[in-house]
Amino acid sequence: MTNRPKLSERLRVRTPDYDDMVSAAEELEARAARADQGAERRAQLQVSERGMYDLGSGHSFFADLARAQRRHGDGDGGWQAAVKRLQDHNMYEHRRNDRLMQRLNAERELERELTRDPHAAAVYERWVSAGGRLFDKIDESRDVERRAAGRTDGSGGYFAPPGWFIDQFAHSARAGAEFAALWTQLPLPKGVQSVNIPILAAGQGAGTAVQTADGAAVTIRDPADSSVKAPIQTIAANLDMSFQFLDQTPAPIDDTVGADILEDFSSQLDGHLLLGSGSDGQLNGAIPGGTFSAASSIWLSDTNNSSSQTWVNGGTDITSSVHQFTAMLYAKIARYRGLPPTAFVMSPLVWALICGSADGQNRPLVEPGRAQKMLHGLPVVEDANLVDSFGGATAPSITTSYGVTSVTPGDGSYAPILAGRFSDLFYFAADPIVEVMPEVLSGALQVRYQVRRYVASMPGRVVWGGDDITFSGTDQGGGVNQGAAVSYGALTSFETNSPLALSSAGY
Numbered sequence: 001m002t003n004r005p006k007l008s009e010r011l012r013v014r015t016p017d018y019d020d021m022v023s024a025a026e027e028l029e030a031r032a033a034r035a036d037q038g039a040e041r042r043a044q045l046q047v048s049e050r051g052m053y054d055l056g057s058g059h060s061f062f063a064d065l066a067r068a069q070r071r072h073g074d075g076d077g078g079w080q081a082a083v084k085r086l087q088d089h090n091m092y093e094h095r096r097n098d099r100l101m102q103r104l105n106a107e108r109e110l111e112r113e114l115t116r117d118p119h120a121a122a123v124y125e126r127w128v129s130a131g132g133r134l135f136d137k138i139d140e141s142r143d144v145e146r147r148a149a150g151r152t153d154g155s156g157g158y159f160a161p162p163g164w165f166i167d168q169f170a171h172s173a174r175a176g177a178e179f180a181a182l183w184t185q186l187p188l189p190k191g192v193q194s195v196n197i198p199i200l201a202a203g204q205g206a207g208t209a210v211q212t213a214d215g216a217a218v219t220i221r222d223p224a225d226s227s228v229k230a231p232i233q234t235i236a237a238n239l240d241m242s243f244q245f246l247d248q249t250p251a252p253i254d255d256t257v258g259a260d261i262l263e264d265f266s267s268q269l270d271g272h273l274l275l276g277s278g279s280d281g282q283l284n285g286a287i288p289g290g291t292f293s294a295a296s297s298i299w300l301s302d303t304n305n306s307s308s309q310t311w312v313n314g315g316t317d318i319t320s321s322v323h324q325f326t327a328m329l330y331a332k333i334a335r336y337r338g339l340p341p342t343a344f345v346m347s348p349l350v351w352a353l354i355c356g357s358a359d360g361q362n363r364p365l366v367e368p369g370r371a372q373k374m375l376h377g378l379p380v381v382e383d384a385n386l387v388d389s390f391g392g393a394t395a396p397s398i399t400t401s402y403g404v405t406s407v408t409p410g411d412g413s414y415a416p417i418l419a420g421r422f423s424d425l426f427y428f429a430a431d432p433i434v435e436v437m438p439e440v441l442s443g444a445l446q447v448r449y450q451v452r453r454y455v456a457s458m459p460g461r462v463v464w465g466g467d468d469i470t471f472s473g474t475d476q477g478g479g480v481n482q483g484a485a486v487s488y489g490a491l492t493s494f495e496t497n498s499p500l501a502l503s504s505a506g507y
Contacts, residue, residue: 051089051092052085052088052089052092053085053089053252053254057252058076059076059085059252060076060246060252060254060255060258061089061252061254061258061434062239062241062252062253062254062258062449063075063076063082063246063252064076064082064083064085064086065082065086065434065435065436065449066243066436066438066447066449067079067082067083068083068086069436069438070436070438073243073246073247074247075246075248125340125342166250166255166256167251167255169251169255169259171259171260171263172260172263172264174263174264174267175267175270175271175383175385175407176266176267176383176384177266177267177270178270178345178381178382179270179273179274179286179345179381179383179385179386180269180270180273182343182345182381182422182423182425183273183422183423183425183426183427183457184423184424184425184426184427185426185427185428185429186426186428186429187428187430188428188430188454188455188456189428190430192232193231194229194230194231194232194456195229195230195232195428195456196227196229196230197227197228197426197458197461198225198227199225199226199227199228199461199462199463200223200224200225200226201223201224201225201226201465206221206222206223207219207221207223209221228458228460228463230427230428230456230457230458231284231456232428232455232456233281233282233283233454233455233456234281234452234453234455235265235269235452235453235455236450236451236452236453237261237264237450237451237452238448238449238450238451239257239261239449239450239451240441240446240447240449241446241447241449242444242446242447243445243446243447246447261451265432265453267385268398269283269427269429269455270385271385271398271407272285272457273285273286273425273427273457273459274286274287274383274385274386274407275287275289275290275385275395275396275397275398275407276288276289276398276457277289282398283427283455283456283457284457284458284459284460285457285459286418286420286425286459286485286488287416287490289395289397290390290395290396290397290410291395292390292416292490292492294468294469294470294478294479294480294481294484295483295484296484296485297459297460297480297484297485297486297488297489297490298329298332298333298336298478298480298484298485298486298488298489298490299478299479299489299490299492300325300328300332300476300478300489300490300491300492301471301476301478301491301492301493301494302320302322302325302476302491302492302493302495302498303476303477303495304320304321304493304495304498305495305496305497305498306320306497307497308497309321309322309497309499310357310499311323311353311365312357312359312365315497322417322491322493322498322500325476325491326344326375326376326417326419326491327376328476328491329417329419329489329490330376330419332471332480332489333419333421333486333487333488336466336480336486337421337424337462337486337487339421340421341378341419341420341488341489342378342421342422342423343378343379343380343381343419343420343422344375344378344379344381344417344418344419345380345381345382345383345386345417345418345419345420345422346380346381346382346383346386346416346417346418347382347383347384347386347388347502348382348383348384349388349415349502350388350415350417350500351373351380351382352507353499353500353502353505353507354366354375378419385398385407386407386416386418387407387409387410387415388413388414388500388502388503389409389410389411389412389413389414390410390412390414390416390492390494391410391413391414391494392410392411392412392413393411393412394411394412395410396408396409396410397410413501413502413504414492414493414494414500414501414502415500415502416490416491416492416500417490417491417500418488418489418490418491419489419490419491420488420489421487421488422487424461424462424487424488425458425459425487425488426457426458426461427455427458428455428456428457428458429453429454429455430453430454430455431453432451432452432453433451433453434449434450434451435449435450436448437449437450459485459488460484460485461485462485462486462487463482463483463484463485463486464480464481464482464484464485464486465482466482467482468480468481468482469481478492
């Protein structure tokens with residue numbers, strides 16, 4: 001039987017294809033501009049298989065687990081129907097995961113083909129920045145009908161009962177997981193206590209050299225290897241429910257409490273990927289323990305403390321302004337990583353500061369109504385977990401406060417700015433495990449659900465192999481040490497009069 005050729009062989013890209021991609025990027029940029037002005041609207045239709053426990057299905061995964069395990073329960077068709085739904089759900093998940101892996105493999109193979117040389121990689125980056133996608137991904141949204149009716153009880157109000165839109169349940173207020181979404185997520189292997197990836201040791205990679213003359217010896221540079229390790233940590237939750245609630249509530253708890261747990265997991269993961277210390281059950285974070293250093297990543301500190309600073313003015317002109325230092329951060333990541341960063345990450349307050357800034361003629365730096373958030377040609381990603389309380393004696397940390405997972409502020413008053421090539425950063429996540437433990441609370445007609453998920457993070461997969469470097473120049477501090485992660489870096493300005501002291505600026 002003839003082997004089927006690889007995708008890269010079937011989609012061999014020629015030079016004209018790159019020219020077409022440049023044209024496509026320009027067209028995408030033009031269409032985005034027209035869409036901003038309301039001149040173009042697109043509609044797409046996607047037909048997909050509906051999951052057994054999708055929102056609005058009327059079925060509860062949690063309740064079905066309890067019914068199937070106890071072989072008891074009359075709600076939603078009884079326990080036999082629950083067993084059948086769980087079986088159908090497992091088959092659906094297998095099909096969905098298979099489709100996902102096929103798409104990811106196709107995307108990776110095609111992207112490798114489209115970026116096989118520096119020119120092609122630059123064209124591809126421009127095409128993606130303009131909104132191009134290898135495979136179209138459609139976010140589905142649901143139309144929401146809202147209505148209300150009612151009268152005073154006793155005066156006809158009992159014939160007009162209140163309507164409960166339970167499917168529009170409001171979740172707890174918490175930050176999202178915008179930073180985590182930038183990382184590369186991979187499936188976590190089973191049966192291991194840590195994930196390890198071999199790397200070439202810092203400064204000891206394999207290399208090439210020119211032959212100085214015909215017959216001259218070729219330079220030999222033997223590589224030395226090392227490894228990077230990501231311990232597997234556990235994020236878990238316990239949830240107690242009465243059987244009366246499971247049997248009588250019309251709303252599947254998957255769509256309410258279960259969805260709230262999922263959001264809390266996402267916020268927990270995001271906070272750990274930002275600030276995790278790598279110890280005491282925490283993941284490895286990009287800012288270990290909420291503290292910046294040249295030993296862990298590229299760190300650029302603006303030491304300018306001149307008065308009258310703004311985003312684009314360091315006191316007298318653009319020199320030593322935060323705007324100039326973000327450009328420096330871009331350059332330092334490109335220099336030490338060898339490839340340019342792909343995004344800036346900042347607090348929404350910092351983006352608000354940029355939007356509220358103006359040039360010397362009082363023209364806003366960000367024109368009102370702009371849809372795309374950009375800085376130095378890169379997209380800006382806002383993450384509320386990157387709080388504005390760094391720079392004090394106590395660093396921000398990830399914990400639980402006010403009933404939800406959130407970053408606990410430190411005692412400082414400054415906000416950092418991150419930039420990086422975040423696809424270099426890996427985290428591994430297993431599928432969530434949901435178990436039902438009826439014996440624990442059976443005497444009170446209650447059941448305990450236990451939800452856990454195993455995760456591991458690896459922000460330092462690509463490291464600097466040169467000597468320790470201290471950044472110098474006009475009002476410049478920080479640096480990068482041998483072995484530090486170089487796929488990302490941070491800008492801090494923990495100085496008097498800094499625009500990044502947002503609390504004192506009214507933000």
